Amino acid sequence: MVNILKAFITDRMFWPENVTIRDILENLSSTGVLPRKDVLTLWSQPAFEDIMVNDRIKDYVMHVLVHLDILVEPKRYIGKDTDEYLYTRKDTAAVLDTQTENTAAAFFLVPCIVKSKIPQQMLENATDKRTICIAYHLKDTVVPSALAFKLIAASISIWPLKIVDERFCLYFQAAVMDLDKKNELQIHVEGQRIIVNLTNKESKQHISPDLATTIQECLTLALGRILQFYSRCFGKQSHQIMSDLFEIEVGEVCSGKTCLIPLSDAKKQTHWKCKNGKTHDTKSPLNWFFDKNKDQCDPNCEEKAHIRLQEVPSDDVINALTEQNLIGDCVVHFGIELGLSIVDIGRQCTSFKGFGWSNS
Numbered sequence: 268m269v270n271i272l273k274a275f276i277t278d279r280m281f282w283p284e285n286v287t288i289r290d291i292l293e294n295l296s297s298t299g300v301l302p303r304k305d306v307l308t309l310w311s312q313p314a315f316e317d318i319m320v321n322d323r324i325k326d327y328v329m330h331v332l333v334h335l336d337i338l339v340e341p342k343r344y345i346g347k348d349t350d351e352y353l354y355t356r357k358d359t360a361a362v363l364d365t366q367t368e369n370t371a372a373a374f375f376l377v378p379c380i381v382k383s384k385i386p387q388q389m390l391e392n393a394t395d396k397r398t399i400c401i402a403y404h405l406k407d408t409v410v411p412s413a414l415a416f417k418l419i420a421a422s423i424s425i426w427p428l429k430i431v432d433e434r435f436c437l438y439f440q441a442a443v444m445d446l447d448k449k450n451e452l453q454i455h456v457e458g459q460r461i462i463v464n465l466t467n468k469e470s471k472q473h474i475s476p477d478l479a480t481t482i483q484e485c486l487t488l489a490l491g492r493i494l495q496f497y498s499r500c501f502g503k504q505s506h507q508i509m510s511d512l513f514e515i516e517v518g519e520v521c522s523g524k525t526c527l528i529p530l531s532d533a534k535k536q537t538h539w540k541c542k543n544g545k546t547h548d549t550k551s552p553l554n555w556f557f558d559k560n561k562d563q564c565d566p567n568c569e570e571k572a573h574i575r576l577q578e579v580p581s582d583d584v585i586n587a588l589t590e591q592n593l594i595g596d597c598v599v600h601f602g603i604e605l606g607l608s609i610v611d612i613g614r615q616c617t618s619f620k621g622f623g624w625s626n627s
Contacts, residue, residue, distance in 0.1 A: 271315070272337070392453075430445075491509045
């Protein structure tokens with residue numbers, strides 16, 4: 268397996284003289300994108316003839332590398348708005364084939380090999396008025412170098428990478444993802460701290476608490492499992508409590524940098540004063556830990572809710588309702604007629620899923 272990985276995970280000083288191979292590796296280190304056909308080209312070198320003897324073995328090894336998060340198969344990059352992806356090489360521009368759920372990925376993402384740093388302009392997108400932050404501070408002083416790559420790999424297999432100027436926003440220990448047309452997610456790994464920024468195109472007040480909480484739950488679970496995996500690999504006791512692995516901080520962007528407060532403190536107070544002397548409210552940062560099962564909004568959101576109810580629903584709202592099966596669902600309609608809340612209807616549908624409820 269080590270020899271197989273050397274085909275594309277290798278230092279520049281060990282690159283072969285072959286121009287085609289060097290071109291593939293150059294593009295990979297710059298963009299983190301590795302087309303499937305380029306993987307096969309790398310494995311066609313004489314050094315791998317005795318290992319990759321047939322297509323069956325090659326397919327098996329690809330599946331193993333995907334399982335290990337070394338190669339990330341971007342299953343989410345599907346749809347009419349993203350039918351083709353271009354990436355620039357020294358000598359040509361290649362179009363990656365359209366993929367569907369039933370076909371093999373036309374390309375892979377390789378977070379552990381990309382060398383490009385995130386552009387300053389991309390960092391500046393996370394402004395104080397539009398961004399909320401969450402950070403995980405790892406308690407173990409020895410952090411495996413591969414942790415950043417595994418966490419980013421897990422993230423980009425859930426949310427689609429942002430594309431700017433026909434390039435995926437995948438960088439060294441960082442990634443930028445598009446959650447939808449209005450919300451952007453940035454992940455940065457800085458030593459023992461993982462910083463996550465959630466930015467809304469208009470205002471942080473428009474960030475859905477459900478969205479923020481769902482992201483937090485996914486990242487917390489993924490990070491916990493990764494750390495537990497490394498603990499077992501190093502012969503340490505596997506911690507079942509997340510608080511034994513890392514501390515969580517929440518906050519905002521202040522003067523171009525993240526301003527954070529421990530989650531335990533944020534839950535006890537309505538505001539805090541940062542080292543820059545600025546006072547921050549804890550309301551928006553605490554959206555990372557919103558109670559998604561609440562039946563009613565807080566009193567201070569009634570005015571905003573009243574205004575929203577008078578507006579014509581946007582396409583995003585209609586699409587979200589459709590994805591949750593709230594439109595055209597006879598069970599939902601029946602529940603509303605009975606005076607049940609959407610939360611209660613959802614609970615009942617989940618509880619009685621095994622009894623064969625249908626919309627017919």
